[in-house]
Amino acid sequence: DVSATGLSAQRIRIGAISSNLANAQTTRTAEGGPYQRKDVLFEQVMKGEYAGGVRVQRVIDDEKPPTLKYEPDHPDANEEGYVAYPNVNPIEEMVNMLEASKSYEANATVFETAKQLALRALEIGRA
Known part of the structure; x- marks a missing residue:
């Protein structure tokens, strides 16, 4: 179902955006450097000749x-006094979050409408 795959894909995208926002100031990860912004790549799912929805290809x-900021007293500052901050723009991420949320809502509405139509068709078939 197209709307169900859209719901699943947008849920993963919202998770990635949430992680980006939560780690926007993380200067040191387990790997050693600043947090790397995550992005989600989608791909179309085909059902024969027709589009069957979307799925996450990968994150x-x-x-x-x-972004380098001069903060010589910061524990993660390099020899020149610069700290490497994640490549996350919180404003951009909030716009992405709004877009993903609206897409999720639209898919949920389509899913619910399709369900109601299927139930109505069953009722008509019983009559």
Whole structure:
């Protein structure tokens, strides 16, 4: 079902955006560097000749370089006194969150409408 796959894909996207927002100031991860912004790649699912929905192809790290800020007293500052902050723009992430949320809501509405139509068709068939 197209709307169900859309719901699932947007749920994963919302999770990635939430992680980006939560780690926007994380200067040191287990790997050693600043947090890398996550992005979700979708791909179309085909059912024969017709579109069957969308699925997450994979979650990738954004390759944009970190933002350097001069903070010589910060524990993660380099030799020159610069700290590498994640390549996350909170305003951009909030816009992405709104878009993903609206898409999720639209898919939920379509799913519910399709369910109601199927139930109504069953009622008509019984009559």
